Amino acid sequence: MERALELAERALAKGEVPVGCIFVRGSCAIATGANDVNRTKNATRHAEMDCVDKVLKSGDSARDCNAHLTVEPCAMCAAALLNLKVERLIYGCPNDRFGGCGSVVDVAALLGSQIPIISAVLPDRAMALLKQFYAGTNPNAPLSKVKTKKPK
Amino acid sequence: MKKHISSSNLEAVLEDILLVDSLPSVEVYAATVTHKKRLSEVILRLNTVMPVPDLQHLKRINGLRILLCKACSFRTGEDAIADLAARGFDVTSLGSVEKVSVVDRLPTTRRQFEAAKNLWPVNFHEDKLVEKALSYRAGFCEEEVGGFEKWMEMALEAARRSTGYKMGCAIVDPKSGKVISVAGDRRGQHPLQHSPMVAMDLVAKSQGGSGAWETDQDYYLTGNDSPDAYLCTGYDAYLTHEPCVMCSMAFVHSRIKRVFYGVGSPDGALGTLTKLHTTPALNHHYEVYRGLLSDECLKL
Ligand SMILES: [Zn+2]
Numbered sequence A: 001m002e003r004a005l006e007l008a009e010r011a012l013a014k015g016e017v018p019v020g021c022i023f024v025r026g027s028c029a030i031a032t033g034a035n036d037v038n039r040t041k042n043a044t045r046h047a048e049m050d051c052v053d054k055v056l057k058s059g060d061s062a063r064d065c066n067a068h069l070t071v072e073p074c075a076m077c078a079a080a081l082l083n084l085k086v087e088r089l090i091y092g093c094p095n096d097r098f099g100g101c102g103s104v105v106d107v108a109a110l111l112g113s114q115i116p117i118i119s120a121v122l123p124d125r126a127m128a129l130l131k132q133f134y135a136g137t138n139p140n141a142p143l144s145k146v147k148t149k150k151p152k
Numbered sequence B: 001m002k003k004h005i006s007s008s009n010l011e012a013v014l015e016d017i018l019l020v021d022s023l024p025s026v027e028v029y030a031a032t033v034t035h036k037k038r039l040s041e042v043i044l045r046l047n048t049v050m051p052v053p054d055l056q057h058l059k060r061i062n063g064l065r066i067l068l069c070k071a072c073s074f075r076t077g078e079d080a081i082a083d084l085a086a087r088g089f090d091v092t093s094l095g096s097v098e099k100v101s102v103v104d105r106l107p108t109t110r111r112q113f114e115a116a117k118n119l120w121p122v123n124f125h126e127d128k129l130v131e132k133a134l135s136y137r138a139g140f141c142e143e144e145v146g147g148f149e150k151w152m153e154m155a156l157e158a159a160r161r162s163t164g165y166k167m168g169c170a171i172v173d174p175k176s177g178k179v180i181s182v183a184g185d186r187r188g189q190h191p192l193q194h195s196p197m198v199a200m201d202l203v204a205k206s207q208g209g210s211g212a213w214e215t216d217q218d219y220y221l222t223g224n225d226s227p228d229a230y231l232c233t234g235y236d237a238y239l240t241h242e243p244c245v246m247c248s249m250a251f252v253h254s255r256i257k258r259v260f261y262g263v264g265s266p267d268g269a270l271g272t273l274t275k276l277h278t279t280p281a282l283n284h285h286y287e288v289y290r291g292l293l294s295d296e297c298l299k300l
């Protein structure tokens, strides 16, 4: 989770949505993901989707990976990760705008998934990054970026 | 006169409460007013002495009967009258008290209103869009449905040449009448490349974005990057099958305007497992219609 938080901090420094995502199998990090909405112009390119693509591109699969996320995944990403049969889904702070692990929608209940979901791992740091982003107080972000930021 | 016979049984997928014929009820105490001439005076006084904030959807008066309070507030009607007297209300203006069943909330549809007002007079503000959605063929005329079917044909064609499941999606700009992207299911190559996800990625490319995926048989409109084009704002999506949770939420992020699908799916999130598009907490809501060319979609 420390690594995921570092990724989120780096995203914030670039004026991007501060969400970190890392897939780990055993003790081995196999991929990281970052929000890629602006470059792709595709609003579904959340960090989790980016991470899944990187894993697949490397010829691997997300199966049996622990998915570490700084923020509760949205319903889209939660559904994707559960359907890909990750081993566990672990996240930091809740996402009361889109959260798919109970905050807005309970995707696991909808899908009848038994995959363990572990919440509130270092939630304060993840939340502080989000608050900074949505308050637009990130001193490193150029003004134009702050204005055109897209919500996760 | 020759008429186009539509094979579609189009219906709107609406939030559950709109589909309820009669609303849940709650019991109240009502008393007769002995002097008709004093009616308005009694209402005024009662509103001050015993206000009913959670029964604001009801009229206080029904003929010569006046609504006192929820039945759960007092053990008996006599207790309610005694309480009124203790508050300085002139109870000689009231006659017998009885328990009456009334609806527990404001009706959201005309049908609910008609049923509710038989119990007790109730307020109602008709929502024209809701009434249209509830009516035959979701209120669309034959000609409109014919137009929708034309777009669905493109989704069907994409489904037939799909390399994954036989499912397809077409995204259309109803304003310009142009198809923006068409995609089939590609689950064989990539587990997340459901046809709607691919079609949304192609919309991104049509607007000059890099998109995320390379695809072959699917296509998109080039040069769609006018300044007003932003994600799927204002666009309609035509799907042979009800989308899953992932794809349904992706349509929220992409700000689609309407989703039309042919047939339901066991893992569908727009009518089967849930009605994701009616989740109040989400920041964008789209309309959903089903049953468009359902026979053709079933045959895939
Ligand atoms: Zn997401």
Ligand SMILES: [Zn+2]
Residues within 6 Å of the ligand: B194, B243, B244, B245, B246, B247, B248
């Ligand atoms: Zn899907």
